[in-house]
Amino acid sequence: MRVPKTVRVVEVGPRDGLQNEAKTVPTATKVALIEQLADAGFKTIEAGSFVSSKWVPQMADTTAVMQALKRRPGIVYQVLVPNLKGFDAARAANADEVAIFAAASESFSRRNINCSIAESIERFAPVMVAAKAAGIPVRGYISCVVDCPYEGAVSPQAVADIAGRLHDLGCYEISLGDTIGTGTPARIVAMVDAVAEHVPRERLAIHCHDTYGQALANILAALESGIATIDSSVAGLGGCPYAPGAAGNVASEDVVYMLDGLGVAHGIDLAKLAATGRFISAALGREPASKCAKALASKAA
Ligand code: HMG
């Protein structure tokens, strides 16, 4: 199989995973989760977001989380920011990196960040200027790269257009989000190929939610299309509060198991990762969503 020899796995569970929890997760639990993910070998961990706490109350303690973490050299603690206010908070919290987030569909942009796609780009411009001045790298997310929960199918060209704009703004990487997990491999490949006309493949990441159980197949297709960065979430936590019915991200355990089988280097210890998945699942009072995690747990029992 033609897949990259080395892949970077970005752990988004502490943000994308926990933002959608009905119950408040204590700050200490979030901090313990992030520390365990660092122990397991992740080099980029999305630790939280600086968004309106009226919109996403679960992320209201991101400053406290960032302050409590024992920062380790070589690990990038990234946070999501929708505007300059968020960026200023991220900077004050000493975030290593920030991520801005746009959508390929107008309705989702409106529901998620209360503005049009064009307005969101206008809001990101000063964030990019401030980040450049502060030497903080910026990642760009695009939601609804396959389908939108409100508008249905999204054209690959619309995704390519917004990806090009985020890249031109200065994002070092664009993460392509199948927010509601409806994608299938051929549609993912068509979308990646369209985006790659505007942004080099080595600057793309794939971000799959697993609502329809297609995430691993889609990730494999993306790897074969030359993408070498995968977003995933420990224990398959997550969903977006503004994408009704969206399940969690692909489970990090499932991704790491597949990469091991493909002989792809990634630097993550699967046993430690699975233990982390059991820790956060127990804290949330549920089973991990990952089949790999369940299989490893029953083998260990
Ligand atoms: P708005 O109401 O249009 O903004 O919200 P506003 O500028 O009018 O401000 C309203 C209030 O929010 C004000 O407070 C501001 O100070 C405050 P008030 O005066 O009412 O007390 N505010 C902020 N507070 C904290 N941090 C900030 C901030 N900005 C304004 N940065 C806004 C616009 C973008 C703020 C709002 O819509 C929002 O917070 N949305 C968050 C949406 C979100 O976090 N969604 C989930 C993450 S995206 C995702 O999951 C998808 C992804 O995983 C990829 C994929 O799967 O597709 C990345």
Ligand code: MG
């Ligand atoms: Mg997501």
